[in-house]
Amino acid sequence: MQQIVLFLYRLRALILFLVLEMLAVGIVFTHNSPQGAVFFNSSNKLTGNLLAVKTNFMSYFSLYTVNQSLAEKNASLLNRLDQLTPVRDSVEFTLDSVLANSFEFWSARVINNSIHLSQNYLTLNKGIIHGIKEGMGVFNEQGVIGRVKGTSTHFSSVISVLHTDLLISSKIKDTEVIGSTKWDGLKSDEAKLLYVPRHVEVVPGQEIVTSGYNAVFPEGISIGKVKEVRPGVDGNYLDITLTLSADYSRLNYVYLVENYLREELDSLEIENSAPGL
Amino acid sequence: MSSGKILKYSGSFLVYFLIQVFILKDLVLFGYAFCFLYVFFILSLPHEMPTIPLMLIGFFMGLLIDLFYDSLGMHAASGVLVGFIRNSWIKVNTPTGGYDDNVPPTLLNMGIGWFSFYSLPLLLLHHLLFFYIDSLGTEVYLPLVIRVVSSTAFTFILGSIVQAIFYRKERVL
Numbered sequence: 001m002q003q004i005v006l007f008l009y010r011l012r013a014l015i016l017f018l019v020l021e022m023l024a025v026g027i028v029f030t031h032n033s034p035q036g037a038v039f040f041n042s043s044n045k046l047t048g049n050l051l052a053v054k055t056n057f058m059s060y061f062s063l064y065t066v067n068q069s070l071a072e073k074n075a076s077l078l079n080r081l082d083q084l085t086p087v088r089d090s091v092e093f094t095l096d097s098v099l100a101n102s103f104e105f106w107s108a109r110v111i112n113n114s115i116h117l118s119q120n121y122l123t124l125n126k127g128i129i130h131g132i133k134e135g136m137g138v139f140n141e142q143g144v145i146g147r148v149k150g151t152s153t154h155f156s157s158v159i160s161v162l163h164t165d166l167l168i169s170s171k172i173k174d175t176e177v178i179g180s181t182k183w184d185g186l187k188s189d190e191a192k193l194l195y196v197p198r199h200v201e202v203v204p205g206q207e208i209v210t211s212g213y214n215a216v217f218p219e220g221i222s223i224g225k226v227k228e229v230r231p232g233v234d235g236n237y238l239d240i241t242l243t244l245s246a247d248y249s250r251l252n253y254v255y256l257v258e259n260y261l262r263e264e265l266d267s268l269e270i271e272n273s274a275p276g277l
Numbered sequence: 278m279s280s281g282k283i284l285k286y287s288g289s290f291l292v293y294f295l296i297q298v299f300i301l302k303d304l305v306l307f308g309y310a311f312c313f314l315y316v317f318f319i320l321s322l323p324h325e326m327p328t329i330p331l332m333l334i335g336f337f338m339g340l341l342i343d344l345f346y347d348s349l350g351m352h353a354a355s356g357v358l359v360g361f362i363r364n365s366w367i368k369v370n371t372p373t374g375g376y377d378d379n380v381p382p383t384l385l386n387m388g389i390g391w392f393s394f395y396s397l398p399l400l401l402l403h404h405l406l407f408f409y410i411d412s413l414g415t416e417v418y419l420p421l422v423i424r425v426v427s428s429t430a431f432t433f434i435l436g437s438i439v440q441a442i443f444y445r446k447e448r449v450l
Binding site: 116 | 327336420
């Protein structure tokens with residue numbers, strides 16, 4: 001016994017090294033979603049199903065509070081109906097008036113930014129108490145910036161477009177062809193437009209804007225311009241390089257947008273895509 | 278370690294940390310060359326210091342810097358690695374006649390030749406781990422190599438200048 005203790009004591013540096021490394025790598029994987037996807041791939045389905053069962057069961061117990069909050073929401077909606085035009089922040093910009101009512105806007109200041117790593121994040125100076133929530137879209141007058149990843153009381157952290165895990169639903173402005181914008185991790189002013197079929201004609205200089213399909217961003221916010229079009233590697237899709245319109249190295253004030261209807265839209269789409277329903 | 282020395286190293290910890298997160302974070306040459314000067318703080322701690330405190334210092338320094346880099350865990354992992362390997366590497370590099378007590382392994386104390394041979398591999402290892410973790414989820418490797426090599430060079434050059442200007446020669450000849 002004493003021998004084992006002595007042996008372990010002699011290895012104490014190695015053991016501490018392994019413990020600290022595991023701790024650090026554990027933090028990396030839980031904090032950064034792309035690495036997390038690599039690491040937690042297998043457990044996702046299991047935990048997801050378990051959570052779904054639990055939510056199904058627990059939802060009966062919260063009916064009272066749900067009813068109460070529905071009544072409150074009703075009251076506030078009636079108030080908003082009275083005002084006809086929703087109260088907005090001081091931000092002014094033009095949007096399609098049909099969509100304007102389902103979006104609300106905030107302004108915030110970028111207080112931390114990085115562009116040179118493969119996974120870049122921003123920090124904004126507004127948080128929960130200002131009404132910022134996870135999943136809100138972030139953009140400025142030049143174009144799309146990113147998406148809110150997490151919030152604290154006073155700050156929020158944003159996944160930049162310069163993050164290899166962020167997909168933005170986009171379309172080519174003239175032809176209405178849809179695709180997804182994704183950064184390839186190479187240059188801070190270029191990204192790729194994915195999933196554009198080969199038969200579509202794309203010419204350099206065409207403008208790419210948000211499609212409005214994923215309901216994070218309103219339709220028509222600028223993303224970039226087509227720089228180069230090549231046949232894709234797998235043969236089904238084109239390999240399109242974009243010049244991003246926002247200058248990520250010089251971000252100051254940004255706007256945040258929330259779509260009130262996002263949850264409803266998401267749940268409808270999930271319902272429709274579920275087989276057997 | 279005397280209390281005076283502890284105070285001195287705590288102050289230097291703070292200075293390295295502040296310079297790293299407030300100045301060097303925004304200093305990236307050509308979009309590739311990062312400067313992780315704080316590694317030199319771990320490297321220039323006294324060679325008598327045992328591995329366990331070294332690793333803990335590396336871990337907490339890294340974690341603090343991670344908070345500002347939004348790269349939680351990445352600097353911590355790399356810092357622990359440097360702290361773990363440093364003492365063995367110092368032992369491998371023992372000059373003829375051995376080390377003098379109370380002489381920290383800095384540029385002026387040990388000379389540029391020894392110091393380069395001591396710090397460059399450790400910097401390379403640190404940067405390799407950091408940028409490798411950063412590149413997980415992407416499939417591009419050339420930028421990774423460019424980042425590691427150019428950042429190692431940049432950190433080494435700036436670190437050597439800092440060592441030459443701000444550190445005193447303590448070796449008694």
